[in-house]
Structure formats: C-alpha cells, structure tokens
Amino acid sequence: MGKTKRLVALDVLRGFTVALMITVNNPGSWSFIYAPLEHSKWNGCTPTDLVFPFFLFAVGTAMWFAFKKFNHNLTGDATKKVLKRTALIFLIGLGLNAFPIFGIDYSHLRIMGVLQRIALAYGIASFIALAGKRTGVWIALPILLLGYWGLLMLGGDGALSLKGNIVRTVDLAILGANHIYHGYGIPFDPEGLLSTIPAIGTVLIGYLVGRQVDVRADKSRAVKDLILAGAAMTLAGVSWSFVFPLNKPIWSSSYVLYTAGLATILLAFFIWIIDIRGYKKWSKPALVFGMNPLFIFVLSGIVGRLLFMIKFSAGGETVTLKGWIYEHLFASWAGNLNGSLLFALTLIFLYWILADVLYRKKIFIKI
Secondary structure: OOOOOOOHHHHHHHHHHHHHHHHHHOOOOOOOOOHHHOOOOOEOOOHHHHHHHHHHHHHHHHHHHHHHHHOOOOOHHHHHHHHHHHHHHHHHHHHHHHOOOOOOOHHHOOOOOHHHHHHHHHHHHHHHHHHHHHHHHHHHHHHHHHHHHHHHHOOOOOOOOOOOOHHHHHHHHHOOHHHOOOOOOOOOOOOOOOOHHHHHHHHHHHHHHHHHHHHOOOHHHHHHHHHHHHHHHHHHHHHHOOOOOOEOOOOOHHHHHHHHHHHHHHHHHHHHHHHHOOOOHHHHHHHHHHOOHHHHHHHHHHHHHHHHHOEEEEOOEEEEHHHHHHHHHHHHHHOHHHHHHHHHHHHHHHHHHHHHHHHHOOOOOOO
C-alpha cells in the first residue's frame, strides 16, 4: 500500500453502502419488498439495517485521512471546513425534505433525515476528534454509549418501546409533532436529535479504525488486528443486546457496537483484497459510486420524489409516473416482488452509468 495515498478499500465500502442505500430506498412498490431489503420493525437487525451505520462508519474513517492536512489539530481552517460541511449537508437534507420547495406545507416539514444525521454526527465527531485527539475519542466513546443507555432508561417502564422512549419525547418537545417522521403510525423520528448521540459513536469508531490502518507500518498485521477488534465489537454488541436490544430506530448502543464491528471486519477484508493483494478490477462498480457518494445519494432522492410527484391520467384514474413504470415495465412480466426489486436495480444501474462518467472524467463533487 506504500504511503497510503488513497485507501481504495474505503471508497469501495462507501460505494457499496451508497448503492445499497439507494436500492432499499427505491423499491418499485413499498408493498412488495424481499425481507432482507426491509428494516426491522423495531428490535432486531436485518441486512438493510447495516447500511446506514456502515456509511457513518466510512465517514469516520475518511475523517482520519481528511484531517491529516490539519495535522489532526483544531485549527481555524479545520473549524471552518467542519462547520461549512456540516451546515451544507444538513441544509441539503432539509432541502430534500422540502423538495420541490414551492407549494410545500412548511408547517409539516420534517426537520431531520438521513443527511441531517450524517451532518450532525460528522460535525460533532470531528470536533471531538480534533480537540480531544486519540485519548479524547477513547474517553468520549464510552460516555456517549453508556450515557445514552442511561438517558433512555430514565423513561422507566416502556423506556425502549416505540411510544415510551425518551428519543421521541425529546423530538416532540423540541421539533414538534408536525416536524418529525410519521411512518411508524405515530410521530417518531428514526433520525431524531437525541439518537444522534450514539450515531456520533459510530463515526468515532470509524475514525479510530482509519487511524489504525494509516499509522501501522505492517498493513497485513493491521488487517488482522482490525478483524479481531471487529469481532470483539460485534460480540460485545450481541451481548449488550440482551439488556439493550439491537435497534436501528433509536440507534441503541448495542447496535452501534454490533454494526461498527461488522463494518470493521468488512473494511479489513476489502483492504486485504484490494489495497494489499491488489485485486481491484472486481471492485470497479462500487468504486465509482464511492467517489461521488453524497452527490449520487442526493440525486437519487430528487429523482425518487419526481417519479412520485409526476402524475397523469391512465385508464380513467390518476397514477404516478413511478407507479406506471413499475406496473407496466416491471411487474407486468416479472411479478410484484421481482418487479419491485428490478425497478430499484434499474435505477441503480442508471445512477452507476452517471457515476462512471463522472469517474472517467475525474469529476468528484465534494459536499
């Protein structure tokens, strides 16, 4: 790997993650989804529940390499960069929620979301890492994860239930019922304010993994150590889950350790295959996504909304463009379940073509 001019494995991990995020967010029909492509209803962890924490983990890993130009110090330039990027990502996420901006009922605009969580977790984790150095990160992690567990348990009976958790209470108090997610049948936001606390932990673990990869001269040994660390975190997460269940909606601390452990193992495997052994050709499809991850994700959000918003009359009833495409181009011959999956995969392929063009032209859109 030499002097680690770029960790290709990280770009590949990020690319796979973004591709999966887009796939699970864009089925042809939400009524027909294969079980592994659905989120857990509450407690538990499906393959789909791994996608978002894997991306936040990759954000943390990339932070280590990005902050090398500041010598990992909280300089004025570093502060400006972090604040600017945090604000930009948050505002883009808010803009997606408000898309197409005009004619929207802002009294019911959702404030939080995926990009907003990425922004806040990145921003706060960055300041912890830059100000606290490695020791500060190691101190912050248990405080964040154990402190969050303690906060949730303050709720007493039902503290870990959908209706009784303190995450929901805080969001209702600060954001208001009209400005949080309603997809669970009641106002509850899976990307809420309080549950961003453990998500910061996910980013910080990624940061420590990035450091381990970079500073260790023996990369093969570093990979072995990462696999052991990943296995230990995964086991710790499973063990903790007996009293603090794995739960993506509230981003439980056990879920942080479990998913970060699996992400560490996967990244270590990619590093060994791609960066150490040099087997790179197979990873090209994911790599092109990984070079423009947030841009492709934002574009997919815009396109997804447009497909749902564009409506026309067909067969005497009003249908969405998305519904018409799904019914006539996919479900009509592939069936509902396969058609729904093929719809998502077709979108992924189209986004990949765009990502590949950008990659070939060396156009990397930074957000």
